[in-house]
Amino acid sequence: MSSLGPQPVSTPGASYSVSYTLLIRNCGQLLTLAGGRPNRPLTTDWLTLHDAYVACRGSKIVAVGRMGELDESQITTDTQVLDAQGRVVMPGLVECHTHLVFAGNRAHEFQRKLQGESYLDILASGGGILSTVRATRAASEAELLDHALRHLRDFRRYGVTTVEAKSGYGLDKETELRLVHVAQQAGQQQPVRVVPTFLGAHVVPPEFQGRPADYLDYLVREVLPELQGKAAFVDIFCEQGAFSVADSRRYLQQAQALGFWLKIHAEQLHDMGGCAMAADLGAVSVDHCDYLSLEDAARLGNGGEGQTIAVLLPLVPLFLRQEKYAPGRQFIDRGLPVAISTDFNPGSCPSKNLWLALSMACLKMDLTPREAIAGVTINAAWALRLESEIGSIEVGKQADILVLDVRDYTEIPYWLGENPVRQVVIGGCLQD
Secondary structure, eight states: OOOOOOOOOOOTTTTTTSSEEHHHHHEEEEEEEEEEEEEEOOOOOOOOOEEEEEEEEEEEEEEEGGGGGGGGGOOOOOOEEEEEEOOEEOOOOEEOOOOOOOSOOOGGHHHHHHOOOOOOHHHHTTOOOHHHHHHHHOOOOOHHHHHHHHHHHHHHTTEEEEEEOOOOOOOSSSHHHHHHHHHHHHHSSSSSSSEEEEEEEOOOOOGTTTTTHHHHIEEEEIIIHHHHHTOOOEEEEEESSSSHHHHHHHHHHHHTTTEEEEEEEEEEEEEOOSHHHHHHHTTTEEOOTOOOOOHHHHHGGGTTTTOOEEOOTHHHHHHTTOOOOHHHHHHTTTOOOOEOOOOOOOTTTOOOOOOHHHHHHHHHHHOOHHHHHHHHHHHHHHHHTTTTTTSOOOTTTTTEEEEEEEESSTTHHHHHTTTOOOEEEETTTEOO
């Protein structure tokens, strides 16, 4: 697999000499998310245009600028015109860490959480992830697809235009391959882009209980070869009760040798050193990071030169009633770029509200509104190796655009839990 890598694109104010198929005009604030350092995730500020427009031809953005620069000759009777009427316009949200495809739910465990049982306690008793594994193995492909499509409709209503979809609720060859296939099908049957990730190394399945290394060998031998060309990323849960740092390293190295990009769930509940290990291997992202040390964060950031993204998931400690949140402010201050995601899943975050996650990143991780907005757009695109295609409003990028029902970007995290989306455009097409 070759890296998509960042590609040069034109800057706001540039345009192609073509007529427009879609024009969004009178944007009070156009949040471009452009203007950072070339070929680097965003750890600096980004460009906002006032009284602006964005124009598309087909699925691509072809012109961006201030209203006084708009070339009216490119507007024809076939141009669909949206008047933002002074509202905020921004890129579509990029949801870079979800467990989209599963069966059942874990509402029956909610009371156990309220009574004080921990995430790892429930897992050790055969609940948690293993509970969802049993339900998912028993579900048909049609049932799984129906659930995934419903979740994607919900994501789209929140303005999410790209969704990463992890497997991990099968833990056997047949079901894991089915989950990746369902994610692919779901992406083909509706407009939201779906990016499959293989998380077969979620926990050790009952069939390999007490033999985590043997299970990882099984995945490398029997499953990963079947996934080449079907899933770009391989992920692993490096945590007590799941997989050790040493086993995770060996597995990720083997996946990398097969051509996969790497991700890791690490430092969610303990500081085990998994994030630093994965970053040393060139991981695209390290996810959770609640217990990531500031020393390791600085090492990953490498003075702002690193390209590994820390994907922070603030709704998880909220739902699990934990006090510890990733120190996102301090990560950014140490040059480590940050993305924000929900971690939508049936156990630790049954929420698809990425706007709420954005607000919680400000409230509990001390991000500024501008940093949090970057975390759900361009930096989340970096976490999926799609930064050259989506995540900002620039000429040449895919026309995934939101019109919000607010007039200043500072209102976005302020309206806690509300959905500010008025209109969603995906690939240049206005969605219902």
